[in-house]
Amino acid sequence: MNGAEALLRTLVDGGVEVLFTNPGTTELHLVGALEAVPELHGVLALFEGVVSGAADGYARIAGKPAATLLHLGPGLAYGLTNLHNSRRANSPVVNIVGDHATFHTAFDPPLNSDIAALAGWLRGPVRRPEDAAGAGPDAAAALATTLEPPGQIATVIMPADVSWSDGGAAGAPVRPRPAPTVEQETITQVAEALRSGETTAPPTTTTSNRQADVAERGASVMPFDLERTTHRFSRTDTGGVQTVVADYPRDSTQITLVQQHLSAEVERFRRGDFSDPARIHGTEMPGLATLRAHGGRITITYEAVPDGARATYATDDVGLRDALHHWFDAQVSDHGPHATR
Structure with a gap:
């Protein structure tokens, strides 16, 4: 074939x-x-x-x-x-x-x-x-x-x-990722805002401004180009998987920069040093305080992949797992079009 x-x-x-x-x-x-x-x-x-x-x-x-x-x-x-x-x-x-x-x-x-x-x-x-x-x-x-x-x-x-060229074979089907769930707390907050009778403003301007600010701060921390790469944050039952890949699989410059950066970040995270995310997203970033206080109790593994790099986070502590999930969600929100679940 x-x-x-x-x-x-x-x-x-x-x-x-x-x-x-x-x-x-x-x-x-x-x-x-x-x-x-x-x-x-x-x-x-x-x-x-x-x-x-x-x-x-x-x-x-x-x-x-x-x-x-x-x-x-x-x-x-x-x-x-x-x-x-x-x-x-x-x-x-x-x-x-x-x-x-x-x-x-x-x-x-x-x-x-x-x-x-x-x-x-x-x-x-x-x-x-x-x-x-x-x-x-x-x-x-x-x-x-x-x-x-x-x-x-x-x-x-x-x-x-x-x-x-010969040597091809049909690829095994890949199951699409399901739609992300919305926390009940978020639904409750939205419902309360709608019932309050107060004027509500669309969040798009504030959100886009924050994403622009995050992108600007991120450029001073992350050496790769956000416009040529994509972050993926996938939750798991024991933590999550963070993957950063070049949008163009043959972009060797971006791939090398991604691998160098994420490898160094994993070493810092293992020590409980989450200073770089704090610089990009702010010290009030959801889940960040818990990770900084107990990050050493999370098993973090690094893996280079053909088009970038991957960090896998695992813990038996439910509180730390939830903190990781909040931390992932915040990054997806803040990075806007540069990140997916």
């Missing part, structure tokens, strides 16, 4: 039924793979804006994920207007964007561009398999993120040689 078939087979196994296309020569092996995956219905459009608009409309009406196939960076650029609408509507869409063969890009061929930069504007994950074996797993991961509530866009960049 070549990389193209592995990608399409993975999408079908994950529930994708329709692929809206405006392909070019770099995508011919993906077009050919449609014959091997007859469950996926290909729909040809004569303009990329129609492709992205049809995918958005299908996802909204059918309540299912849609996929697009676009020709290189310029093809994606032509489709961005309706993909912007998809982002605003939280439509689950997987973009497949063809690229020149990996050995050809060094020569700056026609229509060569920074596809990851264009796709990053949509604020969803961008994946680029390095070989046919990575096509299936990258497609499964991308599809899972589109289905995470409330829905988003993911992009898979497929170099031509990855598409035509």
Whole structure:
């Protein structure tokens, strides 16, 4: 099975039924793979804006994920207007964007561009398999993120040689993360505010101002670029997992900076030194006081991952676990578009 078939087979196994296309020569092996995956219905459009608009409309009406196939960076650029609408509507869409063969890009061929930069504007994950074996797993991961509530866009960049090379296999389906829960205390506070009869102001201005302040302070503590990386904070029954990854998997500069920073932070956290989060988020940050007082009782492990780094926090103490969860939630709120659960 070549990389193209592995990608399409993975999408079908994950529930994708329709692929809206405006392909070019770099995508011919993906077009050919449609014959091997007859469950996926290909729909040809004569303009990329129609492709992205049809995918958005299908996802909204059918309540299912849609996929697009676009020709290189310029093809994606032509489709961005309706993909912007998809982002605003939280439509689950997987973009497949063809690229020149990996050995050809060094020569700056026609229509060569920074596809990851264009796709990053949509604020969803961008994946680029390095070989046919990575096509299936990258497609499964991308599809899972589109289905995470409330829905988003993911992009898979497929170099031509990855598409035509053998060695691919369908990726195992990845279960999307569930919608985050809202604490009862928060619901109660909102209900009390609504019943009070007092004028309430939308929190967007205050929230956006705080996120801007946090980003400014974070730039003085974290060496990597927040605009080119994403924080993920996932709760667990014993604590949580903090992952920081480069938005572009081949961005070696950001990956190195992330790994160096998180590795050093884990060493500090093990000693109960949470001074850096305090500098970024303030000393009144939820959960911070408890972590500073008892951080040594939390087991924290560091792991480098291909596109960044991961820190895993574990404790048997329910109070410390809850403090970790509050600390995670505060970071997701403060980092805004730079962080997810």
